[in-house]
Amino acid sequence: MQVPASPVQTDIVIFGGGIAGLWLLHRLRRQGLDVVLLECDALGGGQTLASQGIIHGGLKYALNGVLSPASSAIAGMPERWRQCLQGEGEIDLRGVRVLAPHYFMWSGGGYRSRLKSFLGSKALRGRIDALQPAQYPPFFQGRTLEGALYQLTDFVVDTPSLVQTLAAPHRDRIFQVPAEAVAAVHDAAGSVQQIHVMASNGQAVTLQAQRYILAAGEGNAALMQCLGGHLQSTLPAMQTRPLHMVFVRLNHPAPAFVHCIGDSFGMTPRLTITAHPSATAPEESVPDGAGWTWYLGGEIAESGVQRSAAQQQDEAARQLQDTFPWLDMSQARWGSFFINRAEPRLPNLQRPDTAYLHAAGPLLVTWPTKLTLSPDLGDSVCAELQRQGLTPGSAPSAAAALAAHFPFPGHAVPRWESAP
Secondary structure, eight states, X not given: OBOOSSOEEEEEEEEOOSHHHHHHHHHHHHTTOOEXXXXXXXXXXXXXXXXXXXXXXXXXXXXXXXXXXXXXXXXXXXXXXXXXXXXXXXXXXXXXXXXXXXXXXXXXXXXXXXXXXXXXXXXXXXXXXXOOGGGOOTTTTTOOOSSOEEEESOEEEOHHHHHHHHXXXXXXXXXXXXXXXXXXXXXXXXXXXXXXXXXXXXXXXXXXXXXXXXXXXXXXXXXXXXXXXXXXXXXXXXXXXXEEEEEEEOOOSSOOOEEEOOSSSSSSOSEEEEEEOOTTSOGGGXXXXXXXXXXXXXXXXXXXXXXXXXXXXXXXXXXXXXXXXXXXXXXXXXXXXXXXXXXXXXXXXXXXXXXXXEEETTEEEEEOSSGGGHXXXXXXXXXXXXXXXXXXXXXXXXXXXXXXXOOOOOBOOOGGGSOO
């Protein structure tokens, strides 16, 4: 490795080009800070594009009738995202496709499912509305439903267009750097002082930043090992919660966007369904739903980690047919994949309630924990940097030095797009 005699300067290096890193890149550059983002693969290729794109307001965390910290923290997120989608929030997201302006919850006919839905609706009174048959969305119109159908404040965004919209204004600050190409240099006290990023030609760019932000999801574990130095023992541990997500291509005239509440004692919806158009589908074709890919999460994804791909797909087919007997699945094409949800470790693998930030010396370790909490993460990081008194430096940006050796990463595609 040929290391330059003097490092290039920047205020902040962000590791990770998913929703967390891209959101922070926007927020911090708006504050006048010089920021570069390093991504080891393609933008959004981890948890971001594996998410269902639901911007939710906490209903799924209040099915026991209690407003938990999670439901309270998330309550204001849909409205905040809507402001951004209208170009009036902290980030202009007018280029993002909204796949469903409303999300729904159906209790079904079972006693426990009706009870959980009732308790959740009472806990979130004023943010959830029970619908009459004339108000049903297209997928349910003309159907006689047992139980109740509720309209939530939640909605669904197209995650590929979200990644593209976030990245577009900052292409000159986003670089593809393989994980193995990053090496940290620590000072005498053991704190990270600078990093070397090695190009394929054997030359290296040495970056010296005021702060290094870890926003790489599951990749944060390796980054903490690389950059932690003497701070290693003070850094947070990471936990992963595995999911086995299912997708199915259906030719149905109206896609479903709904939580299906089951009769189990658990508080996770039995099925959480979204639908996603092909990347090649023109935007005007979105409303008809034909040819969309349905994407299944919820309890089936959590319990499905114990099943093979074939078993999981068979179980999903059984549950869909049982839940929606009017669906014609004779031409359905199925697929599934495993994904880990990465987050800070909590006792008993509990789920974090809010976006997470841990500051240790020049390191900031972050997880949004949920797509919908990205604005909350941005608030936390900006507030922490203000508390620390961080101000923009006066040195030339490091972006030009990186651009000479490292390309723009490109955009990842959802797993179902590459499936046969």
